[in-house]
Amino acid sequence: MGSQEVLGQAARLASSGLLMQVLFRLITFVLNAFILRFLSKEIVGIVNVRLTLLYSTTIFLAREAFRRACLSGGTQRDWSQTLNLLWLTVPLGVFWSFLLGWVWLQLLEVPDPDVIPHYGAGVVLFGLSAVVELLGEPLWVLAQSHMFIKLKVIAESLSVILKSVLTAFLVLYWPHCGLYIFSVAQLFYTTVLVLCYVIYFTKLLGSPEYSKRQTLPISRMTDLLPTITGSAAFVNRKEAKLTWSFFKQSFLKQILTEGERYVMTFLNVLNFGDQGVYDIVNNLGSLVARLIFQPIEESFYIFFAKVLEREKGATHQKQEDVAVAAMVLESLLKLALLAGLTITVFGFAYSQLALDIYGGAMLSSGSGPLLLRSYCLYVLLLAINGVTECFTFAAMSKEEVDRYNFTMLALSSSFLVVSYLLTRWFGSVGFILANCFNMGIRITQSLCFIHRYYQESPHRPLAGLYPSPLLLGAFALSGGITGVSEVFFCCEHGWPARLAHVTVGAVCLGVTLGIAFFTETKLIHFLRTQFGVSRPTNKAV
Template identity: 85%
Template sequence: MGSQEVLGQAARLASSGLLMQVLFRLITFVLNAFILRFLSKEIVGVVNVRLTLLYSTTIFLAREAFRRACLSGGAQQDWSQTLNLVWLTVPLGVFWSLFLGWVWLQLLEVPDPDVIPHYRTGVVLFGLSAVVELLGEPFWVLAQAHMFIKLKVITESLSVILKSVLTAFLVLWVPHWGLYIFSLAQLFYTTILVLCYVIYFTKLLSSPESTKQQTLPVSRITDLLPSITRSRNFVNWKEAKLTWSFFKQSFLKQILTEGERYMMTFLNILNFGDQGVYDIVNNLGSLVARLIFQPIEESFYIFFAKVLEREKHATLQKQKEGEGQTRRFLQLVIHRTSYLSPWPQEDIAVAAMVLESLLKLALLAGLTITVFGFAYSQLALDIYGGAMLSSGSGPVLLRSYCLYVLLLAINGVTECFTFAAMSKEEVDRYNVTMLALSSSFLVLSCILTHWCGSVGFILANCFNMGIRITQSLFFIHRYYRESPYRPLAGLYLSPVLLGVFALSGGITGVSEVLLCCEQGWPARLAHVAVGAFCLGMTLGIACLTETKLVHFLRTQLGMSRLTDKTT
């Protein structure tokens, strides 16, 4: 598959994921806002911090490294060995579930059963749900590697919606069940998730169309199970070694990703009520990151992993002249993006163009969220959770998180490319940096939380995210240093556009002081209208000044449609 076909499928995957996740997340958003009005802050804190941390840590440690390693395979990938390697996530998940469950029950403070009943059962069921989800991991890896466009999004979104519906129903019907409600809903979610994948592949592999096309490396559903043959090794040892490198990295990355929750859980920095408010604000602040940036990062990681060869820098990537549609596509893209070489190194040229455009897109989206989020944080929290969120530290937390979202957006793109292009040795060296970041995060979080409360967690995350971005930027600069391509130009914006962002921030800030949020709904609606006008003005100027990005998005829309027709 040529780079332009992979790019078209990646664009299609990202756009489909974005649109469908927006729809499903909006439904979930409404259901969660409804549920919050019937819960105490303490229940929210235990479920969303303590128990969810158990589940996410088990899942992350058991599968993250396997996903990255197994999706980096080339055209000659032996899928029976890859699937055998992926199945190792299940026993690994059982181990982590048992070990972490023991820690959660024996070493951590157990909540007051009168306030938060059935905590022990919650720990058991959340650990079990993590193991159940890992049973679907081979199906997920196969679907991602072959870019099954809507399967992942529909499956995950449908499972989340059904989980939210069940939670809302149980909260209204049997509120005295306490943590039983959320534990059963979590187990229901993972079961539906796995069943959707199993049913989809069972029907696909039993259909005559699939047999004729032979697009998959398996022909029967039983081929997805572990297989042992004497003619070859059980796993590909190169993939296994890469998995170990990613595992060491993922362990450290998990500390950075969930660091504040670990500190809340193990150091008791905040009580359960404050933990609940922090987590709700954190989830609300990261909503756009999950809706927009995560689908882009996941889709284009696959693109970069397929297009670029590991352990080879830009000047050593494979060269192709390209024919027919490939040639016309490249001439159009390279010419419009100012890469004027008439015969570029095809894959590296397209990768550079994509990286530059993604950086520009992430920067614009992150700046928009930061500028407009500052003036609308309190209103958003009041609508979402009422006075429980909009009073106290909630608005300050969300404003701080808006800045963090900007860094998340840039880091997602830079690490997406970096992890796809790094050699095993470079991944190992990066692990040392992650270890230093993990240590600095813990120290900095302790200092900042004692100084400014829960906002200190977000500030510490911003610091560490800035360091990670810097590391990735250095790698990208070295990678392209001896080539004619400069994808880091995507981080530059025109002075006019920066001025418009500053003007919009000032206008909406004044509007918040005068119109929101204690002046009644007419004043609030006027505040929203001011923001809508400023947002429209900003987007309009962005379209006029960032013509290369606009052309890239139009080109990818065209490639996505072309991929739709050819598939």
């Protein structure tokens, strides 16, 4: 498969169903805003920080390394060995679920049962939900590796929206059930997610059309189960070694990704109420990152992993593939930079209004607006880091991954110390400042790798981080105008003034995007050719 065909598939994977995903996210956004009006800050803090951290840590440690290693190879491999390796995520998930569940129940502060009932049941059910989700890991990797475009979007979006509907229903009619509501909803979410993949593959493998094409390495659902053959090893040794390298790295990356939640959970620097406000603002601020940046990062990691060979430098590979990868990386960097700048500049003046609409006075008063304004800057760094790391981790050799682990170890330690100190000095804003520090270091590491990788080639993909001066001036002017508009029109002057503030922002945004359209012609061409309507769409779900 040529690099251009892989690029087309990666672009379709990133853009497929985007309108559907936006619709699902908007519906979920409205449902969450409704739910917040029936909850206390303490409940939100326990669910979204303490219990969600248990679930995400179990999932991340059990599967992240397996995903990266098993997606790095091509579709032409011994898939029985790959599937055997992926099934190891389940016992690993059971191990982490039991170990972390014990820590959460025995070593951490247990909330007052009169204020937050059923904490123990919440820990058990959130751990169980992580194990249930791991049961679908072989299907997920198989679907991603073969570029099943809409399956992931539909499965995740449907699961999230059904979870939100169930949570809203339970909160409205049985609010006294406490953490049972969110625990049952979380278990329901993972069950639906896995069932979506099972039902899809069951129908696909049983269809007459598929029996004629045989495009997958399996012919029936039982082929997905672990198999032992006498003529071959149980797992591919190369994939297993790469998994171990990524596992050491994933443990450290999890500390960097969820570092503020670990500090909040284990060091008790914030009470449960402040944790709840912080997490709501964090989720709201990262909405665009999850909606746009995460699909791009996941899809183009697959592209870079398929096009580039890990053990070879840029000058020792097929130059057409190296050139395509450089072009794509430059365009993605420019896209991430401009999207991040837009969020940072316009988010600063509209943070308080957004929080007031989303959660009422509970969020728009106090530290909420300052938190969201700080988070807008963090989103800019988050966007750039997502693109640089998706290339770096796809192009690194096993030895480079191992060396990078030592850097991550030092960064993890310093990040925890910085988080603790900045939170002591600045409160919850300190977590965001520490995250900015963390992202800045990680971006620097990735930029150095990319520079070395292309140093002896004629390609300079890091040019994507240099926007035109005219566009930078437009961003600066828009930031000043919207800042003045906020002072005069928002947010204590009623809805007519707020609408005027929104109008000012819309005009400034339109002008800025228009300037970007005429100055960043290379990026516009990339978006048109890879994401536009003229792109071929011959690949089915």
